[in-house]
Amino acid sequence: MSQSRIRVLVGKPGLDGHDRGAKVIARALRDAGMEVIYSGLHQTPEQIVEAAIQEDVDVIGLSILSGAHLTIFPRVKDLLREQEAEDILLIGGGTIPEEDVEVLLRQGFAEALFTPGTPTGEIVGWIKQRLETKEPEPVRAKDE
Amino acid sequence: MSRDEMDEWLERLLRHERRAVAKLISRVEDDRGREEIMRSVRAHSGKSLVIGITGPPGVGKSSLVEALTHYYREKGERVGIAAVDPSSPYTGGAILGDRIRMQAHTTDRDVFIRSMGTRGHLGGVARSTADVLRILEAGGYGRLLLETVGVGQSEIEIMRLADTVVVVLNPGTGDGIQAIKAGIMEVADIFVVNKSDMPGAERMKNDIEMMLDLNGGAGPVRRPPVVLTSALQAAGIQELGEAIAGQQAFLRESGQIKIRRQVQLQRETWHCLEEKVRSLFDGAWPQIPQDLLEVGERDPFVLVEKVWAKMTGGRDDYER
Incomplete structure (x- = not known):
């Protein structure tokens, strides 16, 4: 009786304390049957990646309203790479200008970005679709 | 998952790789190769005693877990934590928020925190919580802490999992004692009155002691100590740590641990x-x-x- 659940870490990196958006998303994902680990406020990228690894999440969702997105997304992506955990999808939302969205997506610092006004169903749908088509993860031998 | 893949994950678990701990926990939770994984894990675990923290919602269970984690880290121990929150009975989804109160240890490589949804299981824990704790132990985390969901009167399944049951209560909930004295109050090895900086803590302690006086010879063999703590002000944590050590020494010396393990099995x-x-x-x-x-x-x-x-x-x- 397999009962796989999609697990998502909703993280609030940086200094802004506005977590209403993060909570709305967390609730929507919960209602879509996912297990949502909420990190709390003021997380460093290191804390977020470490939590994501321990919780073995499929997706990290970052909510950033402080304007630090061009720093934080690349940093989280780097840390995931360091930890050999690039299979974890990185998505985000918040007040991110259109041109920055393009930069982040083009350079592969995020798999998807959802700016204010996005219906929550769209985010749920994106996650489900991406994970359905995901190959079973390979076991990589670690270089010691 | 093929046999070879599983063997490799298990090998990496025994090398104490965090990713292997995390991956194997997911597989056991999802029931993908659970039996085989646990057969191997059991050969490398079972020695550590499990400290279970339970009590009504909002009494400070997560904050106490963090305070205890700090206490054991000072002693150089590696700490594994399973924290359970309820899953929705409608969608199966869950918001797992216990980490919010445990942030001080997020990047400490000697602490591993795993949040779990109950996934339809009643009793205050998840079906696979016992397995998760053993995986943590096999992965090198020798000090095991379990936090249940916020419980009411009868979520006493923690008895199945924990060797030391710590029941946490707050001051000013005297009527609460009345309400729960037949349920979780009976399974406590240690009582904690948390938020002791609030008025009424001593009185709460007295109420519990009085209830314990009435127990007489029946019930648990060892009278549970009652400890006052303030997790936020880091008060009473030393005393709690000593109470836990005392109870665990009693379990081992009296041979009670064998009886407990049989009941658990x-x-x-x-x-x-x-x-x-x-x-x-x-x-x-x-x-x-x-x-x-x-x-x-x-x-x-x-x-x-x-x-x-x-x-x-x-x-x-x-x-x-």
């Missing part, structure tokens, strides 16, 4: 059996003729006989 076996029965039932139910389910014929006692016959006779029809 019995309950664990029952749960595994329950799952097998449930899955047989799920296979048998659709084979019940529709007319038996019509109004007028709906008799659960009759249906039990029919389903039982299918479950025990028609085994070939269901896929495991």
Whole structure:
């Protein structure tokens, strides 16, 4: 009786304390049957990646309203790479200008970005679709 | 997952790789190769005693877990934590928020925190919580902490999992004691009155002591100590740590640990059996003729006989 659940870490990196958006998303994902680990406020990228690894999440969702997105997304992506955990999808939302969205997506610092006004169903749908088509993860031998 | 893949993950677990700990926990939670994984894990675990923290919602269980984690880290121990929050009965989704109160240790490589949804399991823990704790132990985390969901009166399944049951209460909830004295109050090895900086803490302690006086010779062999703590002000944590050490020494020296482990094994076996029965039932139910389910014929006692016959006779029809 397999009962796989999609697990998502909703993280609030940086200094802004506005977590209403993060909570709305967390609730929507919960209602879509996912297990949502909420990190709390003021997380460093290191804390977020470490939590994501321990919780073995499929997706990290970052909510950033402080304007630090061009720093934080690349940093989280780097840390995931360091930890050999690039299979974890990185998505985000918040007040991110259109041109920055393009930069982040083009350079592969995020798999998807959802700016204010996005219906929550769209985010749920994106996650489900991406994970359905995901190959079973390979076991990589670690270089010691 | 192929046998080879699983073996590699298990090897990496024994090398104490955090990713292997995390991955194997997911597989056990999702029931993907659970039996095989646990067979290997059990060979490398079972020595550590499990400290279970339980109590009503909002009493400060997560904050106490963090304070205890700090206490054990000072002693150089590696700490594994399983923290359970409720899953939605409608969607199966969950918001797991226990980490919010445990942030001081997020990047400490000697602490591993795993949040779990109950996934339909009642009793304050998840079905696979015991397994998760053993995986943490095999992965090198020798000090095991379990935080249950916020409980009411009768979520006492923590007995099945924890060797040290810590029941956490708050001052000013005297009526709460009345309400829960027959449930979780009976399974406590240690009582904690948390938020002791608030008024009424001493009185709460006295109420509990009085209740314990009434227990007389019946109930637990060892009278549970009552400890006042303030997790936020880091007060009383030393005392709590000593109370836990005292109880665990008692368990080992008196041989009580053996009895506890047998009770735990019995309950664990029952749960595994329950799952097998449930899955047989799920296979048998659709084979019940529709007319038996019509109004007028709906008799659960009759249906039990029919389903039982299918479950025990028609085994070939269901896929495991």
